Amino acid sequence: MAARLKDIAEELGLSVVTISKVLRNHPDIGEATRNRVLKRMKELNYQPNFAARSLITGRTWTIGLVVPDLLHPFFAQIAKGISVEVRRKGYSLFISSSDEDPALEQEEIAQLLARRVDVMLVASSQMTPESFRRIEEQKIPYILLDRQFPALASNFVGVDDRVVGVLATTHLIEQRCKRIAHIRGPEVSTAMGRLEGYKQALAAHQMAPLQGHVVSIGPSGDHMGEEAGYAATGKLLASKSPPDGIFCFNDPVALGTMRAILDAGLRVPEDIAVVGCGNLSYSDFLRVPLSSVDQNSKMIAKTAATLALKLAQTKDRGLLKSTLLAPQLVVRASSLRANNMRKPA
Amino acid sequence: MAARLKDIAEELGLSVVTISKVLRNHPDIGEATRNRVLKRMKELNYQPNFAARSLITGRTWTIGLVVPDLLHPFFAQIAKGISVEVRRKGYSLFISSSDEDPALEQEEIAQLLARRVDVMLVASSQMTPESFRRIEEQKIPYILLDRQFPALASNFVGVDDRVVGVLATTHLIEQRCKRIAHIRGPEVSTAMGRLEGYKQALAAHQMAPLQGHVVSIGPSGDHMGEEAGYAATGKLLASKSPPDGIFCFNDPVALGTMRAILDAGLRVPEDIAVVGCGNLSYSDFLRVPLSSVDQNSKMIAKTAATLALKLAQTKDRGLLKSTLLAPQLVVRASSLRANNMRKPA
DNA sequence: TTGAAAGCGCTAACAT
DNA sequence: ATGTTAGCGCTTTCAA
Numbered sequence: 178m179a180a181r182l183k184d185i186a187e188e189l190g191l192s193v194v195t196i197s198k199v200l201r202n203h204p205d206i207g208e209a210t211r212n213r214v215l216k217r218m219k220e221l222n223y224q225p226n227f228a229a230r231s232l233i234t235g236r237t238w239t240i241g242l243v244v245p246d247l248l249h250p251f252f253a254q255i256a257k258g259i260s261v262e263v264r265r266k267g268y269s270l271f272i273s274s275s276d277e278d279p280a281l282e283q284e285e286i287a288q289l290l291a292r293r294v295d296v297m298l299v300a301s302s303q304m305t306p307e308s309f310r311r312i313e314e315q316k317i318p319y320i321l322l323d324r325q326f327p328a329l330a331s332n333f334v335g336v337d338d339r340v341v342g343v344l345a346t347t348h349l350i351e352q353r354c355k356r357i358a359h360i361r362g363p364e365v366s367t368a369m370g371r372l373e374g375y376k377q378a379l380a381a382h383q384m385a386p387l388q389g390h391v392v393s394i395g396p397s398g399d400h401m402g403e404e405a406g407y408a409a410t411g412k413l414l415a416s417k418s419p420p421d422g423i424f425c426f427n428d429p430v431a432l433g434t435m436r437a438i439l440d441a442g443l444r445v446p447e448d449i450a451v452v453g454c455g456n457l458s459y460s461d462f463l464r465v466p467l468s469s470v471d472q473n474s475k476m477i478a479k480t481a482a483t484l485a486l487k488l489a490q491t492k493d494r495g496l497l498k499s500t501l502l503a504p505q506l507v508v509r510a511s512s513l514r515a516n517n518m519r520k521p522a
Numbered sequence: 523m524a525a526r527l528k529d530i531a532e533e534l535g536l537s538v539v540t541i542s543k544v545l546r547n548h549p550d551i552g553e554a555t556r557n558r559v560l561k562r563m564k565e566l567n568y569q570p571n572f573a574a575r576s577l578i579t580g581r582t583w584t585i586g587l588v589v590p591d592l593l594h595p596f597f598a599q600i601a602k603g604i605s606v607e608v609r610r611k612g613y614s615l616f617i618s619s620s621d622e623d624p625a626l627e628q629e630e631i632a633q634l635l636a637r638r639v640d641v642m643l644v645a646s647s648q649m650t651p652e653s654f655r656r657i658e659e660q661k662i663p664y665i666l667l668d669r670q671f672p673a674l675a676s677n678f679v680g681v682d683d684r685v686v687g688v689l690a691t692t693h694l695i696e697q698r699c700k701r702i703a704h705i706r707g708p709e710v711s712t713a714m715g716r717l718e719g720y721k722q723a724l725a726a727h728q729m730a731p732l733q734g735h736v737v738s739i740g741p742s743g744d745h746m747g748e749e750a751g752y753a754a755t756g757k758l759l760a761s762k763s764p765p766d767g768i769f770c771f772n773d774p775v776a777l778g779t780m781r782a783i784l785d786a787g788l789r790v791p792e793d794i795a796v797v798g799c800g801n802l803s804y805s806d807f808l809r810v811p812l813s814s815v816d817q818n819s820k821m822i823a824k825t826a827a828t829l830a831l832k833l834a835q836t837k838d839r840g841l842l843k844s845t846l847l848a849p850q851l852v853v854r855a856s857s858l859r860a861n862n863m864r865k866p867a
Numbered sequence: 868t869t870g871a872a873a874g875c876g877c878t879a880a881c882a883t
Numbered sequence: 884a885t886g887t888t889a890g891c892g893c894t895t896t897c898a899a
Contacts, residue, residue: 181892192870197894205868224636229892231573232875247602248595248803257592257619264618264630269637272617273609274602285609291569292614432807458593462777464809526876537886542878550884574876577891
């Protein structure tokens with residue numbers, strides 16, 4: 178069906194090897210021959226057979242990406258960015274969405290490993306680093322995105338989540354919030370870092386979380402963030418001293434939080450200021466535009482793609498690189514108190 | 523490195539072929555042998571080499587998906603749905619995002635064709651069906667998603683865009699809007715269908731678009747929808763008889779439209795009712811919750827995945843199937859006039 | 868500068 | 884029920 182090296186070789190009275198060398202820009206080929214071959218390749222729209230090539234080189238020119246949820250704008254942005262970046266170098270990207278389900282994630286990782294991807298990128302929903310040990314066994318290099326495991330030495334690209342917590346909380350303090358609550362995420366590195374930053378910022382201002390002012394959305398991850406945020410906020414509003422500021426684990430949660438506040442007949446930000454994390458695409462258009470800590474997902478994508486390409490090219494499995502990017506606070510109406518309108522740059 | 527059929531064969535004193543047959547559940551293998559082999563495979567965590575298999579079978583167990591923008595929730599939903607569905611059958615999905623750029627889209631299609639995907643799925647940004655002729659030359663089956671070409675007989679899965687236009691416009695008429703404008707999309711099937719439905723619904727009520735009440739967001743596709751919607755709405759507001767209802771090509775455009783209306787000191791929906799299309803994830807949380815025609819992206823994904831799997835399995839290249847799904851109107855505040863509060867089921 | 872020989876890991880057709 | 888032979892399309896030595 179499709180043209181093969183052999184076809185071209187026979188037509189031109191050359192050997193298959195010569196054609197193969199031209200294809201790969203091998204230096205010792207005569208100018209004349211090279212041009213003849215190139216011309217014919219173009220005419221036939223020759224496409225090398227990746228399967229045959231992989232079989233012998235052991236490389237697939239393929240990269241795997243597993244994210245918890247492609248619908249989440251943060252992960253969609255990462256997927257898009259990586260896809261664009263690696264394609265330029267001739268790699269294709271397998272993308273799969275694990276639906277925040279650790280078991281499903283393991284299956285997807287297994288499938289991509291079976292396909293012998295050159296590099297694996299995972300924003301994991303796992304609680305334990307076990308499945309990554311398995312990747313290591315297969316000697317396939319991998320990069321963790323966004324979430325990492327303290328006990329696992331691995332390549333990592335993400336934002337400094339402690340700083341996320343500090344930025345958000347400090348901002349609320351500066352807005353004169355006195356009772357700042359935190360709706361925390363599940364037991365993964367991102368949630369733990371943000372919680373730590375939250376506490377740290379409070380401590381730096383001689384404050385501390387009030388009783389019952391740190392509530393969790395449960396083990397659900399980003400999944401169902403809005404409903405979880407709504408429920409968690411209900412608990413906060415019912416507490417002895419309800420908060421006047423809430424730092425939410427992420428933006429979907431913050432949406433739920435804002436809805437709960439408004440449903441309770443309170444105002445955002447006058448009664449309760451809200452800050453999220455993720456800076457999702459439509460923040461500007463919300464009922465109350467949402468202040469949020471931007472995770473710089475474009476930069477995460479670019480950094481991860483660059484590292485992935487490097488890992489794909491090198492045979493050195495020892496290379497481990499961890500990149501912590503700086504998050505940035507984007508202030509919008511949800512946290513801007515009327516009596517304090519100086520908007521930070 | 524990884525275990526091969528040959529390794530297992532030698533260990534067990536069998537031939538490679540026998541092992542291969544066990545692997546593929548070939549019937550004529552003795553129970554005892556089969557179990558011995560299966561056991562050893564499990565122990566070694568044997569993974570067949572896809573490259574070797576593809577080389578001989580001509581199938582890659584791989585499907586390609588090209589969308590204009592992974593960040594757009596509509597396409598993200600489609601990508602996610604298809605990914606989940608095909609993985610179950612052992613297929614992996616290459617996903618790439620063309621950024622609404624026809625040239626880039628062609629490159630991505632070419633790259634995936636070179637990889638010999640078994641089926642190709644494309645939500646195209648092309649104005650002409652030319653690049654699909656090329657897919658046909660390669661004898662790789664393909665499915666168009668969302669957007670199709672009148673002159674091209676192909677597999678298609680999407681929503682009936684004429685009905686989208688009818689639903690949205692009829693709803694605005696029922697809300698007693700008298701001057702209903704349409705912000706239309708570029709010259710692709712979706713935009714043309716919606717425009718047609720809009721006109722048709724007006725005609726059915728003895729109405730017609732007023733002078734200057736159909737404006738275009740230009741050739742940009744979904745890209746930059748908000749800004750384009752904002753600009754287009756500016757034109758409408760400046761016209762002789764400004765509209766009291768606007769049907770927008772899609773939700774991002776509708777966001778821009780609503781912002782423009784609010785910025786002009788007018789109210790949504792009291793002064794101008796707005797309906798979009800796509801029913802994006804956060805519609806409920808917007809400044810004014812947005813009425814929108816849902817394209818049933820989950821069903822599109824499922825239908826497309828099923829068809830793709832069927833195409834991958836059959837050798838019959840003649841099979842052509844077109845599925846037009848029914849869109850559904852979701853009414854929210856942006857189009858509910860105060861004097862007419864009966865909310866449809 | 869070119870080419871001949873060997874083989875990557877697997878499957879398909881045909882023995883036995 | 885199991886094995887033999889051949890070869891998918893390409894790259895990698897190594898020889899000419």
